[in-house]
Amino acid sequence: MHLAILTAIVVGVFTFLIVRSLRNAKQTALPDNRSKHEAFVNADEFDEMVLETSHKTPVMVDFYAEWCGPCRNLTPLLAKFADDYQGAFLLAKVDVDKNEQLSQRFGIRAMPTVLLFRDGKSVERFTGAKLPHSIQYILTKHGIHEPKAAASNREDLQE
Incomplete structure (x- = not known):
């Protein structure tokens, strides 16, 4: 009898912890504030899409992980720049967890890591x-400039 009660308590606690873990995972997922100039890329399409x-347009690649705290800070910032x-x-x-071969191919050891590609x-590269x-400096350094209208709108907001 005591074993049945103990088993029921353990099962109940584990069920509670699993449900809470799943609920927290949904709440801490990376925000989906994608730009129309943004795409999720996997290993099969990387060579073509990146x-x-x-060769025509610079491509900034954000190697991220869902569980990565700094990634959650960088994601909306990169989307805004895009x-x-x-x-x-x-x-x-x-997503490094779903594309380990790309992480190995480009020597990704920490998240977030961002690579800028031009001409293949x-x-x-920067990490963190x-x-x-800092991001604006990197873009400008590589000849990538914000359209004047967007820059002047940001200046108007700062005044």
Whole structure:
């Protein structure tokens, strides 16, 4: 009798913990505030969507993980840059947990890691969350400029 009660309590506690864990996972998932200049990319389509596209348009690749705290800070910032720059570069998102071969191929050891591709090659790399001015500096350094209308709108908001 005591064994049955103990088993019922253990099963109940584990069920509660699993349900709570699933509920928390939904609440802490990366925000889905994608830009129309952003796409999720997997290993099968990486060469075409990133390397080939980078011959025409620079591609910023964000290697992220759902469980990564700094990724949750960087994701909306990169999406905003992709929107503000209105196609001056494309943002590709790679989930490292679902694309381990890409992580190995590009030596990704920490998240988030962002690579900028031009002409089929990685020309810039940074790891960790960055402040907006740091990202803007990297883009400008590689000849990627924000359209004047978007920049002047941001200046108007700051005044």
